[in-house]
Amino acid sequence: xxxxxxxxxxxxxxxxxxxxxxxxxxxxxxxxxxxxxxxxxxxxxxxxxxxxxxxxxxxxxxxxxxxxxxxxxxxxxxxxxxxxxxxxxxxxxxxxxxxxxxxxxxxxxxxxxxxxxxxxxxxxxxxxxxxxxxxxxxxxxxxxxxxxxxxxxxxxxxxxxxxxxxxxxxxxxxxxxxxxxxxxxxxxxxxxxxxxxxxxxxxxxxxxxxxxxxxxxxxxxxxxxxxxxxxxxxxxxxxxxxxxxxxxxxxxxxxxxxxxxxxxxxxxxxxxxxxxxxxxxxxxxxxxxxxxxxxxxxxxxxxxxxxxxxxxxxxxxxxxxxxxxxxxxxxxxxxxxxxxxxxxxxxxxxxxxxxxxxxxxxxxxxxxxxxxxxxxxxxxxxxxxxxxxxxxxxxxxxxxxxxxxxxxxxxxxxxxxxxxxxxxxxxxxxxxxxxxxxxxxxxxxxxxxxxx
Numbered sequence: 001x002x003x004x005x006x007x008x009x010x011x012x013x014x015x016x017x018x019x020x021x022x023x024x025x026x027x028x029x030x031x032x033x034x035x036x037x038x039x040x041x042x043x044x045x046x047x048x049x050x051x052x053x054x055x056x057x058x059x060x061x062x063x064x065x066x067x068x069x070x071x072x073x074x075x076x077x078x079x080x081x082x083x084x085x086x087x088x089x090x091x092x093x094x095x096x097x098x099x100x101x102x103x104x105x106x107x108x109x110x111x112x113x114x115x116x117x118x119x120x121x122x123x124x125x126x127x128x129x130x131x132x133x134x135x136x137x138x139x140x141x142x143x144x145x146x147x148x149x150x151x152x153x154x155x156x157x158x159x160x161x162x163x164x165x166x167x168x169x170x171x172x173x174x175x176x177x178x179x180x181x182x183x184x185x186x187x188x189x190x191x192x193x194x195x196x197x198x199x200x201x202x203x204x205x206x207x208x209x210x211x212x213x214x215x216x217x218x219x220x221x222x223x224x225x226x227x228x229x230x231x232x233x234x235x236x237x238x239x240x241x242x243x244x245x246x247x248x249x250x251x252x253x254x255x256x257x258x259x260x261x262x263x264x265x266x267x268x269x270x271x272x273x274x275x276x277x278x279x280x281x282x283x284x285x286x287x288x289x290x291x292x293x294x295x296x297x298x299x300x301x302x303x304x305x306x307x308x309x310x311x312x313x314x315x316x317x318x319x320x321x322x323x324x325x326x327x328x329x330x331x332x333x334x335x336x337x338x339x340x341x342x343x344x345x346x347x348x349x350x351x352x353x354x355x356x357x358x359x360x361x362x363x364x365x366x367x368x369x370x371x372x373x374x375x376x377x378x379x380x381x382x383x384x385x386x387x388x389x390x391x392x393x394x395x396x397x398x399x400x401x402x403x404x405x406x407x408x409x410x411x412x413x414x415x416x417x418x419x420x421x422x423x424x425x426x427x428x429x430x431x432x433x434x435x436x437x438x439x440x441x442x443x444x445x446x447x448x449x450x451x452x
Contacts, residue, residue: 203233
């Protein structure tokens with residue numbers, strides 16, 4: 001099935017794609033000019049036998065390359081081999097380049113992963129109160145960082161972390177594979193990323209992020225593994241990727257309850273296109289449930305979804321606050337998916353007992369357009385919050401082949417409109433579509449036009 005997905009993605013990548021006049025963040029494709037300086041990890045004593053620990057060579061190499069930051073930057077070249085390492089930090093104006101046949105392997109010894117403070121918009125580790133294990137490859141307050149290669153590999157060797165999570169044996173929350181914090185002009189491209197302990201790529205408080213041409217996977221049974229997570233970040237492009245994970249493939253977030261509300265940074269101006277997604281227990285494309293800083297101005301187009309629990313899902317709950325609005329999901333193909341589209345106001349836990357139960361989230365102005373699905377069990381499930389119903393849900397040109405018409409849609413505390421939708425949605429979503437309720441994004445500046 002992954003081979004089929006790859007062939008589909010290649011076919012899409014060779015096609016001329018239009019987006020109804022919307023250029024989007026992905027139209028701003030960065031030019032990756034060669035760095036004027038380059039060194040090999042071999043020059044710092046690294047051994048690519050899969051057994052020798054190379055954390056210090058990576059740290060020393062990057063420390064050396066800091067001296068080229070004001071000289072056009074530098075490249076750290078990783079040749080073919082198996083390069084075992086613990087966590088290490090990148091620097092600005094750096095390209096980390098993995099050659100074909102090169103694999104960076106995450107150590108399975110937790111003492112090789114530093115413990116860092118929780119993110120301020122979360123207040124604690126997601127899985128265990130207190131700190132969290134630092135990610136394998138990190139960047140903090142960086143500018144102009146590229147992680148790329150000739151289809152090199154980053155393997156998180158996540159199985160031990162999954163076992164510790166399942167057995168409740170973690171001392172701290174699991175690490176991610178790549179995490180960039182408060183950084184801008186970030187590119188991650190042309191790599192294979194395997195077996196993340198938790199998230200494969202986490203960009204938090206970042207801007208101008210381009211994620212392109214990646215193959216990201218973890219086994220179906222890997223607990224709560226997620227592929228790409230833009231978190232309180234803006235001006236993000238995700239394109240031409242294949243993502244297959246245990247939980248969510250792509251998940252947009254922006255902080256957790258009172259901590260996310262206080263930090264107050266939204267995820268916005270996000271463009272996702274030409275991706276093939278698979279999610280075993282979660283959703284191929286998820287919004288939330290940690291969304292207290294807000295999520296808006298998102299455009300998703302040309303997505304292939306297969307063998308998944310949920311296609312697209314919006315998640316929130318009382319106490320989150322925040323909003324999810326002005327989002328367009330367009331031109332989606334689904335095959336063998338249990339629930340095609342979903343929004344729930346009853347999902348997610350709280351970091352502590354200090355959250356405000358009266359902090360109600362708002363979900364408004366969401367457009368689903370041009371969706372085709374085969375072997376779908378439930379067409380749509382929309383369960384809003386009684387005190388804060390979901391509003392202006394727009395359904396247009398949707399054809400879903402379901403096993404039972406009578407149970408195709410589930411709705412409560414939601415309102416919206418529809419046009420050319422099969423099977424017919426629930427009455428709450430059958431209002432005639434009009435320009436006041438249905439919109440289409442034209443640019444990342446937030447301008448909108450009628451969808452219908």
